[in-house]
Amino acid sequence: MASKVTVIGTGNFGSTVAFILAMRGSCHEVVLHGRNINVAKGKALDMSQAANAAREHTIVRAAEGPEDMAGSQIVVITAGAPRTPGMSRDDLLTMNAQIVKKYALEIKEHAPGSIVIVVSNPLDVMAYVVHKYTGFPRERILGMAGILDSARMAHFIYEKLGYGAGQIRATIMGGHGDTMVPLPKFTTVAGVPISDLLDSEEIGEVVKKTRDGGAQIVNLLGDGSAYYAPAKSTAVMVDAILKDTNQIHSCAVMLQGEYGYNDIVSGVPVMIGANGVQKVIEMTLNDLQKTRFKKSVASVQEMVDSLCKTDFFNDCEGDENA
Ligand SMILES: NC(=O)c1ccc[n+]([C@@H]2O[C@H](COP(=O)([O-])OP(=O)(O)OC[C@H]3O[C@@H](n4cnc5c(N)ncnc54)[C@H](O)[C@@H]3O)[C@@H](O)[C@H]2O)c1
Numbered sequence: 001m002a003s004k005v006t007v008i009g010t011g012n013f014g015s016t017v018a019f020i021l022a023m024r025g026s027c028h029e030v031v032l033h034g035r036n037i038n039v040a041k042g043k044a045l046d047m048s049q050a051a052n053a054a055r056e057h058t059i060v061r062a063a064e065g066p067e068d069m070a071g072s073q074i075v076v077i078t079a080g081a082p083r084t085p086g087m088s089r090d091d092l093l094t095m096n097a098q099i100v101k102k103y104a105l106e107i108k109e110h111a112p113g114s115i116v117i118v119v120s121n122p123l124d125v126m127a128y129v130v131h132k133y134t135g136f137p138r139e140r141i142l143g144m145a146g147i148l149d150s151a152r153m154a155h156f157i158y159e160k161l162g163y164g165a166g167q168i169r170a171t172i173m174g175g176h177g178d179t180m181v182p183l184p185k186f187t188t189v190a191g192v193p194i195s196d197l198l199d200s201e202e203i204g205e206v207v208k209k210t211r212d213g214g215a216q217i218v219n220l221l222g223d224g225s226a227y228y229a230p231a232k233s234t235a236v237m238v239d240a241i242l243k244d245t246n247q248i249h250s251c252a253v254m255l256q257g258e259y260g261y262n263d264i265v266s267g268v269p270v271m272i273g274a275n276g277v278q279k280v281i282e283m284t285l286n287d288l289q290k291t292r293f294k295k296s297v298a299s300v301q302e303m304v305d306s307l308c309k310t311d312f313f314n315d316c317e318g319d320e321n322a
Contacts, residue, residue, distance in 0.1 A: 003027035003242055006069040006111065008103050009079030010034035012224055013119060015043050016231035017076055017238075018060055022047045025056035026239055031072065033063035034079070066106040072114045074238055075107050077130065080120030082225040085218055092121050093303055097312060100126045104133035115140045115276040117237055119230065123176040124252050124265045124300040125307065131254055131265070132316040138254035139277040145176030146250025146267040147233035152213035153182055156206045157189065160198055164189040172210070172250055173283075174267050174296030181267075181292045182207045186283070237272060244274035248281060258282050259293060264304070266297050 005027045007014045011034075018030045030047070032040040040062035047060040061068070069075055080096040100120050107116060107130075116134065118127040118141065127143035134141070153170035167190040174181035184203045187194045194203060209216075217226040240247050251270040255261040258268060258280045269281040285293065307313065 002029065004029040004031065004072045005238060005242075006031040006033055006063070006072040006075045006114075008033045008069075008075060008077045009120075010036070010040045010043055011078065011082070012227040013082075013230055013234075014076070014078035015047075016227045017078065017234045018043070019047055019050070020231055020235040021238060022051040022056060022058040022060050023054050024235070024239070025051070025054075025058050026235065027058060027073075027242055030058060030060045031063050031068055032060060033066065033069055037062060037064065066110050069107065069111045069114075072111045074117060074241055075111050075114045076117045076119065076234060076238070077103050077107075077126070078119050079103060080126070082121075084224075085222065093125060093307065094310070094312075096120050096122070096126060097129050097307055100129050101133050101312075104130045108134045108136075115142070115241055117234060118143045118252075119145075119234055121176070122300075122303060124267070125303045127252050127265045128254070128300075128304055129307075132313055135317060138256060139275050141254065142237060142270070142272070142276060143176070143252025143265060143267070144230070144234045144237055145180075145252055146172050147236055148230050149176065149180055149182070149210060149213070149267075150250055151229055151233060153187070153206060153210040156209040156213070157187070157194060157198070159209075160202055160206060161189065170210075171269075172267065173269075173289075174293050175300045176252065176267065177296075177299060178211060179292075179296035179299045180211060181289065181296050182210050183289060185286075185289075240272040241274060241276060246271050246273040246278055248272075251277075253277050253280060255280070255297075259285075259290075261297055264297055264301055266293070266300060 007018045034040040044060040044062040051058045120126045123145045149172040150170045154168035158165045171183040171186035252267045271279040
């Protein structure tokens with residue numbers, strides 16, 4: 001069967017995801033769906049030609065309208081305003097919730113069988129909005145953040161060590177924000193626990209740098225936020241679905257009793273395959289890790305509650321998870 005991935009949003013993140021998929025020949029067709037059709041057309045042509053240069057078979061097309069996402073196995077939502085210096089991910093809440101809602105409704109109508117990968121920020125709440133407005137089962141909605149945050153933590157461990165690049169497996173749970181929960185106890189370099197390689201002060205510095213990793217890049221760029229590592233992390237999820245790898249990655253999913261939470265999205269280890277979320281993995285956490293995870297879930301809940309107070313969800317028809 002021909003594989004088709006629609007990427008909504010043709011900004012830095014969306015076009016980089018599409019480009020990575022085209023360069024890897026991950027699927028037969030990538031559709032770029034953005035509010036500026038000429039930009040989508042120009043980028044689609046450029047990427048299709050790049051795929052030819054790379055001897056890959058992927059065709060990139062621009063959507064004339066939302067109906068062109070029909071038949072997509074995966075839809076990636078990247079549309080949304082990015083952070084500007086001094087702005088937190090949470091400041092984006094109301095603005096991006098409206099944008100994501102609009103696209104969730106389009107997906108529900110035109111690509112009702114698709115798996116949705118959400119990346120717009122604030123990530124966990126945007127994934128929640130997609131749940132509420134598509135009504136899709138939780139297996140078919142994943143938020144991308146954990147792979148990125150883990151990659152950032154791995155990089156900062158490498159910076160401290162000066163070796164081990166590509167061999168560092170860092171683990172992060174919780175929301176994609178200031179309350180993310182890096183888990184040094186589950187972090188290794190070629191199987192060696194980082195506690196055998198770094199002292200607790202150094203590990204603390206790595207954790208802090210990881211939490212501030214997105215803001216560091218925002219401040220350096222001065223305009224916009226990171227997109228190379230985020231786009232690659234998203235492409236990893238697309239590949240895991242299309243190739244049915246059943247690999248475990250940290251992703252934001254709707255919790256249904258796991259870790260003691262219900263009807264809230266947070267980052268947890270997830271087995272990803274052809275059906276999207278194949279399984280949510282429950283790790284054994286110690287008391288400190290549980291407390292931090294609780295705080296992280298609470299911060300996502302606060303944002304959901306503040307959207308509820310604006311009657312944001314009043315016109316939503318409910319979802320299969322309710
Ligand atoms: N989950 C993560 O780990 C992660 C990492 C980086 C960025 N992000 C988020 O991804 C999103 C996109 O980032 P980017 O770097 O591509 O930003 P960008 O500014 O380069 O692109 C934004 C895209 O959204 C579209 N858009 C903006 N407002 C819109 C509206 N009102 N209606 C329809 N489309 C609209 C723009 O046309 C553009 O295509 C942001 O929300 C950013 O915060 C998430």
